[in-house]
Amino acid sequence: QQPDALPLGIKQRLQLAVAVIHKPEVLILDEPTSGVDPIARDQFWQYLIDLSRNSGVTIFISTHFMNEAERCDRISLMHAGRVLAVGSPHDLAAEHGDGSLEEAFVAYLTEATAQTAESTAEAQESPLEIAPQPRATIGGRHFSTRRLWAYTRRxxxxxLRDPIRLTFALVGPLILLLAFGYGISFDVENLPYAVLDQDQSLESRTLLANFEGSNYFEMEEPASSEADLVNRLKTGEIVVGLEIPPDFGRDLLAGRQPEINLLLDAALPFRGETAAGYVNGIAAQYMVEQFPSLITRPYSVVTRMRYNQSFKSVYAIVPSVFTLVLTMIPAMLTAVGVVREKEYGSIANFRSTPVTRLEFLLGKQGPYVVLAYVNFLTLLAMAVFLFGVSVTGSVTALLAGSLLFVVATTGFGILVSSFTKTQVAAMFAAAVISIVPAVNFSGLLVPVSSLSGGGQAVG
Structure with a gap:
């Protein structure tokens, strides 16, 4: 049976049960005993008194029954929207009603009615004056930090009361950094390789020793034949195969140019190209160390990695994730926070208050700026202590620039909220619109220094 179909007395009991089921600290009841029989009314009040005295619940009640008002600790007598008197029932009854609260209420009503009649008579006798046209208050309102702080606190x-949004805001960036930091890597290390050494000379063994001492390759069982080398490459057991021909050492000592057969699994082009570069580098280093007289170049090229000497992907990926995360998540949260007001209808409260648009927007943006900056500090700590990516530049400039960045991204979320009406639309719009420039211009895929034109300005 639906609540609307219940009798009034039963409906009042149901409303009281719903009001107290979550154990509130403050309970506001409007005419809770109207339509209830006297016996049930006494039971209502016994329960309310028990809540007040034993559970510490503050209860506000509106009633027309004076015997119910006498049970309250403090009452306010009202008439026509005006407060006539405030105090304890005993004091009010003793002051005007000779001990009767009902007579006191009648006395207060009589006084209020007389004052109203006098005011009406004076108003009729006084000449009618045209009041000056009030000035518009919307444009003339000044910025108030108190109103701004009130909306920020709200x-x-x-x-804080929304665990889903709070968890997404705090844990989401950490998960993304872990996923990108450990999941995306362009490092080519520990490549399994096998060797078919048909020479077995000192020169061939010295060359292979250079491969064994490299971190880029991992030695597997030597191949028994060229067909075995090819089959193992097809099955994926190895990625690199080296075939040293007979008389390799003799031809090398004689000044001839023996050839080494290099077999590569190029299913992943980047890995195959990098592996070929590693093999050529080891072979060139071997020739420089063992046969410098055979090197006919009149010059020497020395390559130095200036900013990433170890050539690790983590030093490029992790800082780029900062931009991606701090662009997408703060924008999504801010957009949802504003659109949520539209969807629930609570934005009507803003229109009926003296709060200006700027105060409202800054008040909505402030908590998300702080939250995004906390995310940045957490990501920075993870990058330094977990991934070993140190800050080599100015820490002050990094902190200040990051603050300006999160202010801009949260402001972008407010911009998205201006043309979306639902939280789902706001979340997807903020994610899609922010992720495209974040990926293309953050250095995640293409170095910012290599961008040109408008892309360089955005990056």
Whole structure:
């Protein structure tokens, strides 16, 4: 049976049960005993008194029954929207009603009615004056830090009370950094390789020793034949195969140019190209160390990695994730926070208050700026202590620039909220619109220094 179909007395009991089921600290009841029989009314009040005295619940009640008002600790007598008197029932009854609260209420009503009649008579006798046209208050309102702080505090409390949004805001960036930091890597290390050494000379063994001492390759069981080498390459057991021909050492000592057969698994082009470069580098280093007289170049090229000497992908990926995460998640959260007001209809409260648009927007943005900056500090700590990516530049410039960045990204979220009406639309719009420039211009895929034109300005 639906609540609307219940009798009034039963409906009042149901409303009281729903009001107290979550054990509130403050309970506001409007005419809770109207339509209830006297016996049930006494049971209502016994329960309310028990809540007040034993559970510490503060209860506000509106009633027309004076015998119910006498049970309250403090009452306010009202008439026509005006407060006539405030105090304990005993004091009010003793002051005007000779001990009767009902007579006191009648006395207060009589006084209020007389004052109203006098005011009406004076108003009729006085000449009618045309009041000056009031000035528009919307444009003339000044910026108030108190109103701004009130909205900021309100948004902060709503955010803290929403565990889903709070978890997404705090844990989401950490998960993305872990996924990108460990999941995306262009490092080519520990490549399994096998060797078919048909020479077995000192020169061939010295060359192969250079491969064994490299971190880029991992030695597997030597191949028994060329067909075995090819089959193992097809099955994926190895990625690199080296075939040293007979008389390799003799031809090398004689000044001839013997050839080494290099077999590569190029299913992944980047890995295959990098592996070929490693093999050529080891072979060139072997020739320089063992046969410098055979090197006819009149010059020497020395390559130095200036900013990433170890050539690790983590030093490029992790800082790029900062931009991606701090662009996408703060924009999504801010957009949802504003659109949530539209969807729930609570934005009507803003229109009926003296709060200006700027105060409202800054108040909504403030908590997300702080939250995004906390995310940045957490990501920075993970990058330094977990991934070993140190800050080599100015820490002050990094902190200041990051603050400006999160202010801009949260402001972008507010911009997205201006043309979306639902939280789902706001989340997807903020994600899609922000992720494209974040990926293309953050250095995640293409170095920022290599961008040109408009892309360089955005990056």
């Amino acid at each position: 948004e902060t409390m709503e955010l």
